[in-house]
Amino acid sequence: MKVVESNLNVLQAAKIRIRNVFANGCKIYLSFSSGKDSLCMANLVYEMILSGELDPKQLTVTFIDEEGLYPSMVDAAYRWRRNFLSVGAKFLWFCLPFKQVSVIDHLSSSESWITWEPGKEDVWMRKPPDFAIMYSPYLHYAGEMNYQTFCSKAFSDGIQLVGLRTAESLTRFKCIANTKMERITRGGKFYPIYDWKDSDVWLYIKERNLEFPEIYMRLYEAGVRKNALRLCAFFGDCGTQGLRWIAETDNDLWERIQRREPNAYLVLLYWDSEMFRRTTRKRGELEEESEKKDYKALCKDLLFLHPERYTIAKDTLSHIEHWRGLFIKTYGIAEQKHYKTMYEGLLYGDPKMRILRILWTTIYNDHNARIKEEQNHGKH
Structure with a gap:
């Protein structure tokens, strides 16, 4: 894969890319997740609107509420909804029954669950906001599709801005490498901060004193490496460390999680085992299996x-x-x-x-x- 060096820093390059995308004159859909990458994306676009570089009437910010989210992530979504509405942009908050990956349903041989599943309102982990979008003509039944497929269909009349970065995984690196970003048209996706490293993200947040979800600090204190600080829904593949922290610190939220997903207790028992693709040295010694398995x-x-x-x-x-x-x-x-x-x-x-x-x-x-x-x- 060819890597091209530039005389621009990543911040300058990202602003040029965003400016060029808006210059198409079509609708722009900014994906917001409350994570650190989308926080940087949101602030970049927001500041460029305030400086008069971008037209807020072109912009629709989309937030896919995955139900199983940390309270500080939800707070961030409310905060940025107010910010974008205040400058004349749209903000769509979706609470739809999407199929989501689950890593804690091994006992039932399932790998998915459905967010905001109809008929299970009594065990939803929290109530959706009054202004949330609970229905879409693109979704014919609960669990029909994941949110990525939905976004491709629902926002095909514009260009999606997504905070995906190559530094996060080899899969994402390949995704960017195979994307012809010089020819993005309606229905396509664009990744303005694709070349940012973790240090670029945290430096941007620090220099602008941006308020970020508190859960990042709690996970870091719990031993999660800085380059592994990724937020996802509670039952996703990077959520097990967070579930451990919740079980230890927030009894009310943990009870709601267990009502929603009875197998959540497996995380507490097996978070450091092969069940969750981890094997700590201590676990290996206790189970007398370290370095002995063929x-x-x-x-x-x-x-x-x-x-x-x-x-x-x-x-x-x-x-x-x-x-x-x-x-x-x-x-x-x-x-x-x-x-x-x-x-x-x-x-x-x-x-x-x-x-x-x-x-x-x-x-x-x-x-x-x-x-x-x-x-x-x-x-x-």
Whole structure:
């Protein structure tokens, strides 16, 4: 993948990109999630409106309320709704029954739940705002689609501005690399801060003294690394650390979470185990399994010999042939660490095949690096 250096800093580049997108004259949909990246995006656009560089009448800010959100995230959404409405932009707050990924339903072999599910109002984790949009003609039944698919359909008459960054994952890096951003038209997505690093995001927030969701500080105090501070709905793949913190500090919210998702207790028992794609040293010592498992043999058993012995969620199970293809085609070059990721990914769940796609690249990259190292060693 070609990387092009620029004489502009990332802030200057982002402003030019935003200015150019608005210059199209069409509707602009700014995705807001209350996370640190969308906070930077929101403030950039907001300040450019205040300075007269952008027309607020073109702008519609969209907030997909995932129900299972930290209170400080909800507070941030209210705050930025007031900001954008005050300058003449629109702000749409959606509380719709979308299908969401869940990593804590292994016992029922499910990998999803439905936000704001009709008929379950008595166990909703909180009440939606009075002004929230609870119906859409694009959504015919609860759980029909995830919010990404919905946004592509509902906002196809304009351009979506999304705070996606390449630094967050290899998958996102590939997404940006395959996007022809010089030809963004109606129905497309644009990523103005795609080249920002974590340090750029936090520096921007610090220098402007922006108020950010308190949960970031609490997760950092709980031991989450700075480059892993990502907020998602409670039952998403990056939400387990947050659920642990809630269980320890907020009894009322934890009770609401357990009413909504009875299997939430699994996080407290197994957050540091293979169930959640983690294995701490302490857990390994207690279970006497650290460095003793033959993950290659386990993957072979799970994929080919005795798959019926394992609990694999149906969404991941539907992609089992892709996993078998990975095992066969990388046989002989994959290492134990790759098989460990493969094994844990299958048990943990990979409904969007993110782990699978990354494994393909990682295995071949590691293999090529190993060959080069051997060649260099041979020259000496």
